[in-house]
Amino acid sequence: MSLLSKIVTWARIKSPWIIHFNSGACNACDIEIVASLTPRFDIERFGIILKGTPRHADVLVCSGPVTRQIKDRLIRIYEQMPEPKFVVAVGTCSCSGGVFQGCYNVCGGIDTVIPVSAYIPGCPASPAAIIDGVAKLLGSLQGKKPGEKADIEAIERKLLEAEITTNG
């Protein structure tokens, strides 16, 4: 890794801006995501800021299974984000579809529609688990070559191996 790419990777790890998207959740995970943004958890320590627009964001935080209604919107939001971008699935439903698996109106987990970099299970996932999941996703960036497109599948594999199930 050259010095420049090291600096860029460092900057990416230190300044993840997130955008929150509800892809059909029951709102429990959304409340937990919002709770993790409060001063109590102070995620600005890690440089995390909630942004309103996908153009500014690096990490798309999704909650809930993808309903057929929201599928196109989710893809559109994902495509509006500039590279490099990452997706975090928060909650059991967004990881796999959860209890809604096989429902007529549900496509399944987030990864049936867009590539996912980190899975944070839990019903709902607690704020500590969400922050830990995002921190682990960023830690996994250090190994990969920046400047190229994120090798999401490799990160996925790595993260699944690490099993980020710090649900507490």
Place this chain on the structure above:
Amino acid sequence: MSALSVILVFLGYFLLLSFLGTAAEYIDRKLYARMQNRIGPPWFQPYADLIKLAAKEDLIPEEANSAMFKFMPVLAMTAVLTAYLHIPLWNSTPLISFNGSIIVIVYLLTIPTLTFFLGGWHSTSLYSMIGAVRTLTQLFAYEVPLLLAVLSPAVLAHTWSIADMSEFYSNNPLYALTNSIGFLVALVALQGKLERVPFDMPEAETEIVGGTFTEYSGRLLAMFRLAIDMEVIVGASLIAAVFLPFGLHFGLVIGVILYLIKILFILLLLALLRTVTARLRIEQMVVFCWKYLAPAALAQIFISLTLNWIVK
């Protein structure tokens, strides 16, 4: 001055101002966090943000006017930097000084706001257009109180040159105390100019996504952010030069330390204002500016004129 030295001076000021601006952003965010009983971001946060944005993909909307879209962040930075050249820092002589420079500074500081408007307008996104229109509406609210507040010390000093003003007030420091209403008005108006809470309607992310900057990403957004950081320093320097012209004759070292203390004091007041207030609606802001801020600035001018008359 030869062309090369002009370029070198401009580059030096650019580096100085970017350093001060990023430091100001850190101090502001840290103060804001500490006032909310948080720990807050680490010292390198502004640099991490800027480097990350610079390394991101630049997306330009298909509908947008691409030339204007790309040009606006550069123009914003240039205007802020040019305004900085006219402001006295640690002594009473700025780099460029002429009679009328204070008006030039205020108008140069209007250009960034106009670039926010034009950048948002030429993004041709609904949210950025609403943000752009709000930016302009806001401009008409805070610009007049700011101008009146900054000009009333000039009335007392009988000069339109900011260098002569600093000279006058540092020779007669008691006169500077009579400008305290104008100081407060200028602080509130500066908060509006910088589009910070409670006057952040143009980028209100909870209602209009990202406001003027909705469509900006990557390098262009980084430039806009840097321009806003610089504007904080330039605005604070302007207020420090006009309303706090103390200790300008103690040489370079003490002068620089005093300058930094003044800037820190103004940053503290701005952060405090940001912490204790919530966002207003756009019409509440316009009403507030014209009903309370503008009359207060007029009262300040009245005080200056009366003093002029008494002293004469």
